[in-house]
Amino acid sequence: ENASFMPWLVATALLHSLAVTEQRGAFRAWTALLALIGFALSLLGTFLVRSGVLVSVHAFATDPERGYFILAFLSLVVGCALLLFALRGHVLRDSASFEPYSRETLLLVNNVLLVVTSASVLLGTLFPIAADFLQIGKYSVGPPYFDRVFVALTSALLVLIGMAPVTRWKRDxxxxxxxxxxxxxxxxxxxxxxxxxxxxxxxxxxxxxxxxxxxxxxxxxxxxxxxx
Incomplete structure (x- = not known):
């Protein structure tokens, strides 16, 4: 579930960021970066369920060797995309400004919370794998971790869901x-x-x-x- 949940969270942030870009011409570079991150997490999800690194009823891999190919493809695509963004990202300049309290600001905080939530899922998913690979020990990240993280992050997110739509663009x-x-x-x-x-x-x-x-x-x- 985590493999599909992470890109879903980032895609949700992307949809909100696109709304700001279309309406106000802001967040252009951020929107492009969210699209890149969402696609990268989709490829990462493919690697997790097809490579055999995860033991789950949702993971399947008849040939573990395919994991190396998927990892190489993931590294190549994401690496090239990040390099291109680093070199050409400055072209995506915002054409609008906004005040600290405005709909743009609330949607930006919304985006950040969604990305942090996705990052927390990524950490909880990859930490046991990284610990095992580095021979630190056997660890298992269970529901208590996700419950504590999600309650804090989504509580703030739910408050913003009620506030952002009624806040004015640019200045309020x-x-x-x-x-x-x-x-x-x-x-x-x-x-x-x-x-x-x-x-x-x-x-x-x-x-x-x-x-x-x-x-x-x-x-x-x-x-x-x-x-x-």
């Missing part, structure tokens, strides 16, 4: 948006409370699932912000 002020944000936050809390009232706990106890409550809260926030 937090003071102008503070009142709507606080109103949406209050309505989200009310809607979350109503949803929780409809959840039946066996034995009539109190719901004690922080992740479930947080998920309902963020869903309420996004719904209210979208309607607002």
């Amino acid at each position: 002020t937090l003071r102008r948006r503070a009142r709507p944000y606080l109103l949406w936050l209050a309505l989200s809390a009310l809607l979350t409370a109503l949803w929780l009232q409809g959840i039946r706990v066996p034995g009539g106890g109190v719901l004690d699932e922080p992740m479930l409550i947080a998920g309902i809260g963020f869903a309420s926030w996004i719904l209210i912000a979208s309607l607002g």
Whole structure:
């Protein structure tokens, strides 16, 4: 799953970055770099599932020798692409400027969070392989690592999902948006409370699932912000 999840995260960032490039003429070099990274991660996913380096029900490799060919192809394509970007990336100059608080800024933070999330998945996937290759020891990265990382990163991402679409392009002020944000936050809390009232706990106890409550809260926030 990680092999396909990493390029999906970067592709999501790419779609948001493309929107800024089309609307405002900004993030041109960043958009090109995201496209490069997404393609590189797709090739890396092919290497992981076809080379036999991973032991998984989703990994298959009848001939481990093909892994060397895929790795060489990956290195050649990505290396040439990065070299070309380093040499010609300066041509992709932005034609628009924006203030620190604007839709462009929020979408840029959105992009960074998605890329960092993808990098955390990449680290958790490759660390056991690298440790085994370097003979450091046998390690296994399990759900606790991904749960801790994803809760922090995606929580910030979900907040931005509600804020970015209603923020003006180029220039906006937090003071102008503070009142709507606080109103949406209050309505989200009310809607979350109503949803929780409809959840039946066996034995009539109190719901004690922080992740479930947080998920309902963020869903309420996004719904209210979208309607607002």
